Every structure is written in C-alpha cells, then in structure tokens.
Amino acid sequence: MEMKTVHTVNLRGVLSESKRILKSNYWHFFALSLFFLPLSLSLVVSPTLHPQFSGNFYTADLSHKLPPNYQNVIIFRLLYILTVYLLALCATGTISYSTYRVLIGKPVNYLAALKSLTLSFFPLIATTILAQILLFFISITFLLFVGVIIMLGKSLGLVFDFNWTSFMWFSIVIGVMLILILIYFQMNWCLTLMVVVAESKWGFAALSRSWYLVRGIRSVSLSLLLYYSIGYGLLAWVSSRTVYDNQNSVFFTILGSFFLMMCLLAITTANAVLYMYGKAFHGELELEIAEGFDYINLSSDHQKVPLIVTVVEV
Template identity: 55%
Template sequence: MDITPVHTLNLSGVLTTSKTIIKANYSHFLALSLFFLPLSISLIITPTLRLSDHFFTVDIFRNFPPNQQKAVISNLLYILIIYLSTLCAISTISFSTYHGFAGEQVNFFTSLKSLTFSIFPMIKTAIVAHLLLFIISLTFLLFTGVIVMLAQNLGLLIDYNSIYFMCFSAVVVATLIVIIIFFHVNWCLALTIVVAESKWGVSPLIRSSYLVKGMRSVSLLLVLYFGIFSGILVCIYSDTVYRPALSSRGFMLFRMLATFLLMLIFLRSTATYTVLYMYCKALHGELALEIDEGFDHHYINLQSDVDKVPQIIPVVSA
C-alpha cells in the first residue's frame, strides 16, 4: 500500500487530489466530459461559424424565413441543449468524483444512471441560483440608478459623455462583478451537494455557504484559476480578440484542439469542486460519516486503475 505525502486543506491539496482521482480512471472521466462538448463548441467554434459565409457549406441563418420567430426558437433550443448537457456533465462527473474519492468503483453506466435522480433537482437548483443572482444584480443596478436620479434632483448636472461618468460606470460594473463572484464563491458547492446529499432549491445554496466557511480563499482561487485559463483559451482561439482567415484549415484545427482542451478544463474544474466539497466536510468534521469502517476520518481511500492498489491520502487542516 502506497502512502502519498500529506495534503493540507488548501488549493494545492484540492488540485492534487482531483488530478489523482481523474488519472485513476481517465477514460471514464474523459467519456463523461463529452457532455461538456456542446458548451466548448459554443464558446470557441460556433462564433467563427456564425460569422463565416458558410456553416458546414450552408448558412443556416440565411435559410430562416423572414419570420424571426423561428430563428429565436432555434437559438433558444440551441442554448437549452448546451445548458442541459452542461448540467449532465456536472452531475455525472461530480457523482463519479464523489464515489471515487471514497475509493468506490463507479462505472460509466452507473454514472449515467445517476442522472435519473439528480438532473431534475440540479436543474431546479440552477434556476433558483440564477433567479437569485438576477434579483441581486437588478436590485444593485436599480439602487445605482436611484442614486443617479437623486443626484440630478439635487441639482447636480451629470454629463453622460464625460470621463467622470464613464469612470463611475466602470466602478459600478466592477462592483457588480465582485458581488457575482462573491456569491459564486459561496455557492460553488451547491451542485455537488445536489448530487451528494439529494437536496435541491435554496437548501444546497445555504449548505454550500456553510461548508465553504474557512475555505473561501481556496474557492476564490479556484474561480480565478479555472476562469482565467478558460478565458484565455476562448480569447485566443475564438473571434473575441481577432478574426483570422476563416479558410485557414490549420487554424480551424487549432480551434478544434482548443475545444478539446476547454472540455478538459471543465472536467478538471468539476472534479476539483467535488474534492473541495469533501475537504470542506473534513474541515467541519463531517467526513468521518462518508468513509468505510476501519479507516480513520483523516484518510481518504482512492482506488487506482494504474497500480491496482488503494492510495491513502492523509488530510490535515492547514
């Protein structure tokens, strides 16, 4: 039995453990990550195809009749497919990582079967989270608008084209981004909780906010880590920064490669947040309930397909 070095409850420990779990059954996780493919395509390849004169030699947008209703329905259906496939990816990967963390063997069909009891609660939870974020953002913007209106009523002349108002607008946008990141940091474990604890709605959000206490810095670093890497990849290989010659087969090949890499980033991100969930439970003294009898609650058993022996990862609080 191999004993790996002690991993503290920090960013390095979370990333290392998630990498170990994925490597233990790489083909399994790679197959599940295909659910992320529509999202990856929409972020990198789709913008290019929509701007080109041909989409698989046919411009699907020019084929729509003048009635724009069909175009709207088609785009909404496209977004719905991406959204559902992304939730399926998060659900199945979280399920596999959660059980792999405890050393349990989970096959591909078992992970897919888990969707029958997790996908609808996950959809409901995601909708609740989006609605709350929308209400919070709208409230903040309305509050900002009220301040501007009060300033005008008090006789303050506001030039909407001035550099001062632009700076004010930039501060407002930056503040809104910080608020959204704050709630994302606190709710980052919500979807994992749906899978692991069979909760849905507001309950996983509250539970996530509780578990992430003491690990918010790790959660924030994970948000920045995966956000920056995926953002850079999208900016470089999509039309966000520049638009290279669309006829370049070489660049389109690189776009396909970037789509695959982005899919792997989403895979690693989902697995890492599941490991963070387990680490947060360990920090709150709850992990002992999830481990097989005979193991101390400070140890996690990972079954490896590489060497066919359990790997014991000691976990200590930083």
C-alpha cells in the same frame, strides 16, 4: 488501520488531488466529459459566426427586411442553447457523481454514472435556474440602489456632470463593483451542484449548504474560481480567435473544443475535491467513516488507505 493526516487547504492541493483522480480513471472521465463537447464547440465556433449572422439579422439599415425565416432561426438557436445547457448539466452531474465515488473509495462505472442522472437531473436544473434568478435579482437590486443614490444626491442639490468621459468611468466603477458582488456569491455557491449530487439536496437547501461548506476555506474557493475562470476565458478567446483567423479551420475547431472540454472536466472534478475538503474542514468525515465508509482518500500519494483528514486553512 486508521491514521490521522493533517492537510493544508490550498489551491495547489485541490488541483493536485483532482489531477490524480483524473489520471487514475482517465477514460471513464473522458467519456463523461463528452457531454461538455457541444458547449465547448459552441464557444469556439459561435464568435466566428457572429459577424456573418449580425450582418444579416442585426442590420443598421432599417430599409433592409429581416430574413424570411428569421423566426425559425431564433427557435432553432434557442433549442440548441437549451440542448447544450442540458448536456452540460448531465456532464456536471455524472462527473461529480464519479469523482465523489472515487473520493469515498468506491468503484466507478459509466452506466452507474448515467443512472445517477435519474435522481439528480431535475434537481440540478431547478437549483441552477434558482441560482441564476437570484443572481439576476441581486444585479437588478444593486443597479436600482445605485439609481436611488444618484436620485437622492440630486434631490440634495448635488450636481452630476455626466459627460462622456465621466459617464464611462462611472460605468466602469459600477461594473467592477457588480462583478465583485457576483464573484462573492459564486465563490460561496461553487459547491451547490456537488451538494445536489452527493447529498440529494436542491434549491435553497443546496445553496445554503454550499455556503456553509465554503465557510473557512473561502480563499481557496476564490482562488479556484479565478484560476479556472481566467484560464478558461483566455482559452476560449484564443481558440475562437484562432479558428476565425484560419477561416473556420476544422483542425483548430476540434483542437480548441477538446481543450475547452478537458478544462470543464478539470473544473468539475476540482469542485468535487473542494467539496470533500470543505466537509473535512468542518469535521464531517470522521462521522461518515464511523458510519461505514471504507476510506476517504484525500492523500497526496497513490496509497488508498483509510484515514481521517484534519484540514487547516492558510
């Protein structure tokens, strides 16, 4: 049996579908989200340790010598950051894989999710590094462009009065413009890692594929990005501040890390759902059903029935 359902792509629909998926396979996704725990713990604890570290390492008094083991401290921190980063990619890869399996009506298995990393782990690393490099060069290019405009203005006789107040407002405006540019690229590249997992594409191919899938539903992508970025940022700040105010309380550290971990899980699942809506919006699901998929479950209820989804944007 085949039925045609019309869905409206919006933030509420993506969040509702991702919530339903997590509830239906809670312990499976909870186990995979543990890969996010070191990152969540770092976001909660690191700000509370910073003043102590800065007092010993970044000292304004040049007569004070650096700690004798500061090189080992730096190496340890770099290794820790690298480990946390790689574990977060493992979480993203396995959760994306399992969410995709649920959405196409396939069973999920913890060992199978871990096994999927053998194919997606290095492409995920390479694609993420490429995206960060591109964002870095985009930022540098924008700042150089601003510098060229200022120099060109001076050559034409324009006078720039860079007192403290003017410089502060000028920096704020430039910073806001740069943030908006980076948000625009993040909005279009939000499905990149999901493409790596689901379609075995990586690098520029994954970035361009994500850009294509988001086309037509960018308002939803932007809403999702802002929703979780603001929410996650506030949650991380409140958690770290609470731990600091309670003198590194173990209870608040565990509680804050747990909520941040679950938030990262929700973000990854929502991106996978948005990926499927993007494919539906571009009419790709009908073809996949014809090629042998049992069903694409994007319905709002709990009935798992074969369907073709037609998506419209508001």
